[in-house]
Amino acid sequence: MFADLKNPVFTDTDDLNEMARQIRRDIINMLLISKSGHSGGPLGLADIFTALYFNKLNCLPSDPYMDSRDYVFLSIGHVAPVWYATLARRGYCPLDELKTLRKINGRLQGHPAPLKTHGLPGVEIASGALGQGLSIAVGACLGLRLDNKSNRVYCICGDGELNEGQIWEAAMTAAHHNVDNLTVIVDRNHCQIDNRTEIVMKLEPLADKWKAFGFEVFEIDGHNMKEILESFDKAEKVKGKPSVILAYTKMGKGVSFMEDNYKWHGVPPNDEQGKIALSEIQKTKYGDFVDYYAEK
Amino acid sequence: MNFNKEKIIDNLDLNNPELKETRRGFGDALVELGRTNPDVVVLGGDVSGSVRSDMFRDAYPDRFFSVGIAEQDMMGTAAGLALVGKIPFASTYGEFATGRPFDQIRQSIAYSEMNVKICASHCGLTVGPDGATHQSLEDIALMRVLPHMNVITPVDYNQTYRTIIECSKLNAPFYVRFYRDNSPNFTKPDAHFEFGKADILIEGSDCAVIATGLCVWESILAAEMLEKEGISIRLINMHTIKPLDEEAILTAARDFGCIVTVEDHQKHCGLGGAVAEVLVREFPVPVEMVAVNDTFGESGKGPELYEKYGISKKYISEAVKKALKRKKK
Numbered sequence: 026m027f028a029d030l031k032n033p034v035f036t037d038t039d040d041l042n043e044m045a046r047q048i049r050r051d052i053i054n055m056l057l058i059s060k061s062g063h064s065g066g067p068l069g070l071a072d073i074f075t076a077l078y079f080n081k082l083n084c085l086p087s088d089p090y091m092d093s094r095d096y097v098f099l100s101i102g103h104v105a106p107v108w109y110a111t112l113a114r115r116g117y118c119p120l121d122e123l124k125t126l127r128k129i130n131g132r133l134q135g136h137p138a139p140l141k142t143h144g145l146p147g148v149e150i151a152s153g154a155l156g157q158g159l160s161i162a163v164g165a166c167l168g169l170r171l172d173n174k175s176n177r178v179y180c181i182c183g184d185g186e187l188n189e190g191q192i193w194e195a196a197m198t199a200a201h202h203n204v205d206n207l208t209v210i211v212d213r214n215h216c217q218i219d220n221r222t223e224i225v226m227k228l229e230p231l232a233d234k235w236k237a238f239g240f241e242v243f244e245i246d247g248h249n250m251k252e253i254l255e256s257f258d259k260a261e262k263v264k265g266k267p268s269v270i271l272a273y274t275k276m277g278k279g280v281s282f283m284e285d286n287y288k289w290h291g292v293p294p295n296d297e298q299g300k301i302a303l304s305e306i307q308k309t310k311y312g313d314f315v316d317y318y319a320e321k
Numbered sequence: 322m323n324f325n326k327e328k329i330i331d332n333l334d335l336n337n338p339e340l341k342e343t344r345r346g347f348g349d350a351l352v353e354l355g356r357t358n359p360d361v362v363v364l365g366g367d368v369s370g371s372v373r374s375d376m377f378r379d380a381y382p383d384r385f386f387s388v389g390i391a392e393q394d395m396m397g398t399a400a401g402l403a404l405v406g407k408i409p410f411a412s413t414y415g416e417f418a419t420g421r422p423f424d425q426i427r428q429s430i431a432y433s434e435m436n437v438k439i440c441a442s443h444c445g446l447t448v449g450p451d452g453a454t455h456q457s458l459e460d461i462a463l464m465r466v467l468p469h470m471n472v473i474t475p476v477d478y479n480q481t482y483r484t485i486i487e488c489s490k491l492n493a494p495f496y497v498r499f500y501r502d503n504s505p506n507f508t509k510p511d512a513h514f515e516f517g518k519a520d521i522l523i524e525g526s527d528c529a530v531i532a533t534g535l536c537v538w539e540s541i542l543a544a545e546m547l548e549k550e551g552i553s554i555r556l557i558n559m560h561t562i563k564p565l566d567e568e569a570i571l572t573a574a575r576d577f578g579c580i581v582t583v584e585d586h587q588k589h590c591g592l593g594g595a596v597a598e599v600l601v602r603e604f605p606v607p608v609e610m611v612a613v614n615d616t617f618g619e620s621g622k623g624p625e626l627y628e629k630y631g632i633s634k635k636y637i638s639e640a641v642k643k644a645l646k647r648k649k650k
């Protein structure tokens with residue numbers, strides 16, 4: 026439906042919110058089928074992914090690697106379901122393929138795989154081992170700048186992921202080289218695997234840390250479409266230094282019993298929980314890619 | 322089959338064995354060590370619930386240190402704790418326990434001979450759906466190449482428990498490899514167990530199969546298949562990759578004139594490589610290696626992946642037949 030369209034596909038926040046809702050439903054359905062995978066992070070990031078792919082990014086699903094594309098690096102590979110659902114809705118792959126999440130011989134690997142092995146168009150490079158995405162993004166920024174190209178680079182990080190030292194090494198490199206074609210998005214949901222972030226490893230004062238590392242910092246409600254879009258535009262206008270958006274989100278957003286609960290980091294809903302989840306996320310005009318309970 | 326009754330539990334039901342997580346053996350042993358040895362400390366890398374060190378954390382919170390998702394820092398911190406007399410157990414998933422902090426392990430633990438126990442859960446192909454990034458298939462290679470490092474790949478829950486208890490008594494760096502999923506628990510908990518001394522689990526007359534970790538069970542199933550075709554194997558559980566029991570390997574080579582190795586790891590530089598290194602030096606015989614063949618894994622169910630990547634019982638029994646054909650008459 027959208028494969029040949031350039032952005033913005035939607036400018037109206039109501040349209041974007043509806044697509045985000047559909048992506049949330051897709052995530053639940055994918056996890057119900059795969060019976061394995063992460064619920065919390067993907068649901069929390071649905072609004073940001075929708076904003077990127079249906080409004081902001083210079084991208085063209087029918088030509089996924091066009092030279093002028095904006096680059097997306099998903100440093101937290103475990104939230105792949107939100108990426109796959111978004112890519113499918115945008116036209117990078119058939120919707121039906123969402124049924125193959127984490128299955129053998131498929132492209133929807135548990136963590137994003139490189140295209141050369143068995144990955145999905147739209148994926149630039151492997152991720153899954155945390156902490157590596159920002160370095161890659163900074164490298165891409167430096168190379169693009171050398172070529173005088175105006176492609177923008179987005180890197181999506183988790184907050185737990187910021188425990189990894191490599192993130193801060195990359196942050197220093199970005200600031201040191203005055204990289205300004207980079208927007209880092211931190212999914213600040215206060216949750217990681219073992220517990221809430223401040224219990225596992227204290228991050229606050231997080232905005233100050235990024236400022237001290239030389240970044241322009243934007244703090245937004247990561248579920249407010251208007252704020253998300255505005256922050257993308259503002260980040261783009263920053264010159265001479267890199268930008269980071271601290272997106273305050275809720276893990277499991279949209280499903281009451283998952284919201285803000287770190288225990289939903291890495292597990293899929295069972296059939297009963299899935300039913301409740303789908304009842305809480307309103308249907309959309311796009312329709313689901315599967316009627317899981319009818320086909321079961 | 323001619324099971325070694327000293328090592329294998331009585332009345333083993335091959336079709337319906339007791340299943341237990343090896344990682345749980347790690348967790349249970351840590352709690353026991355916490356009770357008996359005040360110097361034992363544990364480091365957590367935001368996967369404590371997954372690797373089962375949360376049991377120690379909840380029982381002995383003062384001796385548990387969360388370092389967040391920071392494996393390089395974890396290994397350095399462990400070295401520091403060891404330096405001042407503690408016995409640190411640093412644990413995370415296999416790939417992030419070895420690949421990520423390799424240089425920290427090399428310099429601060431192996432070269433410096435620090436008494437750190439690196440405990441890796443979620444190893445091999447059986448993490449299944451998580452896919453290639455999480456399937457550690459190079460960890461044995463990385464750890465066994467390091468001078469001073471001891472490398473243990475226990476076979477089941479009981480042996481993982483034993484390994485953790487025993488390695489705490491030795492002042493040396495250790496790497497212990499185990500798994501996420503339930504797996505057959507079939508070794509006697511009180512059997513004689515010695516690092517560097519391989520266990521013969523089945524005695525046979527045609528060919529030796531040297532296996533490690535979860536692949537030992539797969540090899541038992543292969544032995545059962547082969548028996549029906551009139552082929553009998555000696556099955557050796559090589560639970561210690563380093564120091565390697567060269568004597569067991571050379572004896573097998575002399576007894577049978579051919580060897581099959583089996584592991585849930587890359588073919589290069591793992592158990593198969595280690596066995597081959599001994600044989601080419603001392604007593605060359607044909608070796609068939611059942612292992613992942615120089616490729617990364619992918620998402621799928623564990624058993625599906627064992628089939629696709631050629632390390633299931635079917636491939637083990639084929640390798641035995643091939644080895645027998647290659648052996649000099």
Ligand SMILES: Cc1ncc(C[n+]2csc(CCOP(=O)(O)OP(=O)(O)O)c2C)c(N)n1
Binds near residue numbers: 066103184
């Ligand atoms: C290097 C590395 N260490 C550990 C892990 C295991 N792991 C996967 S996700 C995760 C927690 C990530 O937390 P966060 O970035 O906050 O993501 P969220 O929980 O919000 O989805 C961990 C520890 C990993 N994938 N990579």
